[in-house]
Amino acid sequence: MEKKELIIVGGGPAGCSAAIYAARSNVDTKMITEDFGGQLMLTDHISNYLGFKKESGQSISEKFEEHVKDYDIDIELEKVEKIEKEGEDFRVITTENEFISEAVIVGLGTKAKRLNAKNEEKFLNKGIGYCALCDGPLYADQEVAVVGGGYSGTEAALYMSEIASQVYLINAGEELTGEPITVEKIPENDNIEVINNAFTKEFYGDEFVEGLRYEDRETGETKEIDVEGVMIEIGRVPRSDIVDFVEKTEEGKIISDKHCRTSEEGFFAAGDVSTIEEEQAIVAASDGCKAALSAVKYLKED
Ligand SMILES: Cc1cc2nc3c(=O)[nH]c(=O)nc-3n(C[C@H](O)[C@H](O)[C@H](O)COP(=O)(O)OP(=O)(O)OC[C@H]3O[C@@H](n4cnc5c(N)ncnc54)[C@H](O)[C@@H]3O)c2cc1C
Numbered sequence: 001m002e003k004k005e006l007i008i009v010g011g012g013p014a015g016c017s018a019a020i021y022a023a024r025s026n027v028d029t030k031m032i033t034e035d036f037g038g039q040l041m042l043t044d045h046i047s048n049y050l051g052f053k054k055e056s057g058q059s060i061s062e063k064f065e066e067h068v069k070d071y072d073i074d075i076e077l078e079k080v081e082k083i084e085k086e087g088e089d090f091r092v093i094t095t096e097n098e099f100i101s102e103a104v105i106v107g108l109g110t111k112a113k114r115l116n117a118k119n120e121e122k123f124l125n126k127g128i129g130y131c132a133l134c135d136g137p138l139y140a141d142q143e144v145a146v147v148g149g150g151y152s153g154t155e156a157a158l159y160m161s162e163i164a165s166q167v168y169l170i171n172a173g174e175e176l177t178g179e180p181i182t183v184e185k186i187p188e189n190d191n192i193e194v195i196n197n198a199f200t201k202e203f204y205g206d207e208f209v210e211g212l213r214y215e216d217r218e219t220g221e222t223k224e225i226d227v228e229g230v231m232i233e234i235g236r237v238p239r240s241d242i243v244d245f246v247e248k249t250e251e252g253k254i255i256s257d258k259h260c261r262t263s264e265e266g267f268f269a270a271g272d273v274s275t276i277e278e279e280q281a282i283v284a285a286s287d288g289c290k291a292a293l294s295a296v297k298y299l300k301e302d
Helices: 013-024 038-042 057-069 132-139 151-161 281-301
Strands: 003-009 029-033 074-077 080-086 089-094 098-106 110-112 143-147 166-170 192-195 198-205 209-216 222-226 229-232 236-238 267-269
Touching: 003 013, 003 089, 003 281, 013 029, 013 038, 013 057, 013 098, 013 281, 029 098, 038 057, 080 098, 098 281, 132 151, 132 229, 143 151, 151 166, 151 192, 198 222, 209 229, 267 281
Parallel strands: 003 029, 003 098, 029 074, 098 267, 143 166, 143 229, 166 192
Antiparallel strands: 080 089, 089 098, 110 236, 198 209, 209 222
């Protein structure tokens, strides 16, 4: 079985940055990822990443990929199913292969949170999705609902207002809690109707979703909205379920210190999957750097 000094799992800002720093330290590195860019691929513009005034997520991800590939890094575009401890080493099991390494850095990021409303799974990809940017164009000139009044929900509503004829922004809270600069723009769009205090309970339809029912938390009444598409944007959960030998928070974030070290020696966590509080691309990239330098130090001390 192929053995490496270091395996990096993840190709988002954390994983890409870690790969570049590891390669520059001449560590024998393998990078395993399902994609390049990670969550950045889900947004149509980034305006707060240093050096990029306004860039699409797709374009910035391509630049990350190009930068990583400028180094002699062994890359596998695969899904990792499990990471296990094997003596002092780690076994990384993918859908096709197994690898051993002395150290591991995970930059696994997060995935969309499920609402757990009735019929959510039934209409998955049949009118219900978790990525406005990916699915939005399917609903040109149609009526849609965006569920979620936070960062991603408000961003998704603005994006959908340019495509759909009508956007219902369904928010369980009393007011929108997204980034102020985004929230301020919502009332400027006549085709966005914000419905606060609305707890989504159920989706209905025949083969495809035709609408949703929510509880009006002020009156206790159940109300209905007919829509042709629903984007659920209620936040994200860490993709840490492939690792079970390190300490995690209740939410599933891998507990890491300021050097990205975890409870397991030789195992480092960077970016959104770790306990950093600021889930931002530039913070994840900085974390990737720290994790790689910590891993190099660990490998040299070994
Ligand atoms: C809609 C949206 C808009 C955003 N807008 C901004 C913004 O404007 N500015 C900003 O700074 N941040 C923004 N963010 C947040 C930013 O994208 C994240 O903070 C950042 O991408 C986190 O980087 P990461 O490397 O930790 O994780 P991710 O970007 O999530 O990358 C995780 C990587 O791990 C890979 N992976 C996960 N599990 C496995 C597995 N089992 N096997 C193989 N590979 C795996 C994934 O394929 C991916 O490549 C936004 C996020 C979203 C969802």
